Structure formats: structure tokens, C-alpha cells
Amino acid sequence: MTSPGLREKKKARTRRTIRENALRLFAAQGFDPTTVDQIADAAGVSPSTFFRYFATKEHLVVDDASDPWMVEAAERLPEGVAPITGIRTAILAVMAEVDEPRDDMLLATRLAFTEPALRAQRMNHVFATQEAVAGVLTARLGRDPGDLEVATFAAAAVGAWGSALWAWAREEGRRPLADYVDRAMGFLEAGLEL
Structure with missing residues (x-):
């Protein structure tokens, strides 16, 4: 089994960062009130980057x-x-x-x-x-x-x-x-x- 390359590691890290920030926001303000823009901002990515990793906010969970x-x-x-x-x-x-x-x-x-x-x-x-x-x-x-x-x-x-x-x-x-x-x-x- 080969270990993931640098690009795969960066993608996994970005995905994890988006998810962790989203969960933190969900815990603080609820699922429905939390927007994709808020999640992207908290994760330090653009909304388009969010959608490269997750089709919707629901898919994130x-x-x-x-x-x-x-x-x-x-x-x-x-x-x-x-x-x-x-x-x-x-x-x-x-x-x-x-x-x-x-x-x-x-x-x-x-x-x-x-x-x-x-x-x-x-x-x-x-x-x-x-x-x-x-x-x-x-x-x-x-x-x-x-x-x-x-x-x-x-x-x-x-x-x-x-x-x-x-x-x-x-x-x-x-x-x-x-x-x-x-x-x-x-x-x-x-x-x-x-």
C-alpha cells in the first residue's frame, strides 16, 4: 500500500478543515441557520472550494x-x-x-x-x-x-x-x-x- 502524496494529503486536510469548522458552527448556531458562506469563511476557503469537496451542506454531515x-x-x-x-x-x-x-x-x-x-x-x-x-x-x-x-x-x-x-x-x-x-x-x- 502506497502512502498518499502531497496533493492527496492537502486535499484531505482541506476537507477535514471545512468539516471541522462546519461542525463547530453547527454546534454554536444550529444546522439550518449556518450558511455555506459562513462555513467557507471559517475554514478559510472560498464557497466554490467548499463545493469542490461537498455537494451541499447536508452532504458535509x-x-x-x-x-x-x-x-x-x-x-x-x-x-x-x-x-x-x-x-x-x-x-x-x-x-x-x-x-x-x-x-x-x-x-x-x-x-x-x-x-x-x-x-x-x-x-x-x-x-x-x-x-x-x-x-x-x-x-x-x-x-x-x-x-x-x-x-x-x-x-x-x-x-x-x-x-x-x-x-x-x-x-x-x-x-x-x-x-x-x-x-x-x-x-x-x-x-x-x-
Whole structure:
């Protein structure tokens, strides 16, 4: 694996700066009242630069959400391991590599789950994540792309992930996110017995 070049590092730094400043503004004055111009000004970039990195203000929160970690976890599934066991192990490994500040992630998660403008976009993102996870699994398991059982598994795994994420945010990150994820995935792995 090659390390990112100078240009990629600068782009990642600019993206992170825009997002961090936006989240700070959202925390101070709310999501709706905060404008793209205010975000760009706080980040020290032009509005056109903002739009090179984020299609909309909503994308800034939802597209940087952690659902892609589920797809990465599915891609990392070890051979010969039951999918739920593999997903559970892989998602915890992916999370251990993330360096996003906890408070930024908490705020973004709360916004994605509570702001009306973001909830609908989050649901679209969830469906896309489910389809991506199902796509990875059907290819890996040699199943048909429209396999109902694989689609159901992907929906359950992404749902468990979302439940863990929301519980973590609701409880203000009282415990590490990995604890919530491990518990939710363990419940799924045990067969959802109540």
C-alpha cells in the first residue's frame, strides 16, 4: 500500500478543515441557520472550494458519516468465517483505524439522526450502504446479485450498526463506540433472541 502524496494529503486536510469548522458552527448556531458562506469563511476557503469537496451542506454531515465503514468491513471478511462473525470482527478493526475526533463524530451523528433535512438523506445513505454491503457479500459468497437472504443479512447488519451508532450518540459517547457496536453485532450474531 502506497502512502498518499502531497496533493492527496492537502486535499484531505482541506476537507477535514471545512468539516471541522462546519461542525463547530453547527454546534454554536444550529444546522439550518449556518450558511455555506459562513462555513467557507471559517475554514478559510472560498464557497466554490467548499463545493469542490461537498455537494451541499447536508452532504458535509451525511457523506462523511461512518456507514462506509460497513462496506469496508464486508470487503475485509476473512475466508471461511461466517459473515456475521466476520462483519463483527472487521467493523471493530476498521473502527480502530479511524482518527476522527470523538466530539466531531458525536455531533455529526446526532445531526444525521435528528435534523429533518439530514434524516431523509441519511436514509438514502443507509439504503446505499445496504446495497453496497450486499454487493460485496454476493460476490464473495458466489450468490446471485438479487439474493434475498444476502440483502436481508446486509439490511440487518447495517441496521445493527445504525442502532449502535444512535445509542452511542444518545448517551453522549459515555462508552467507546466499539462497545455499542460489539454489543449490537453480538446480539445479531446470537440470533436476535430477546
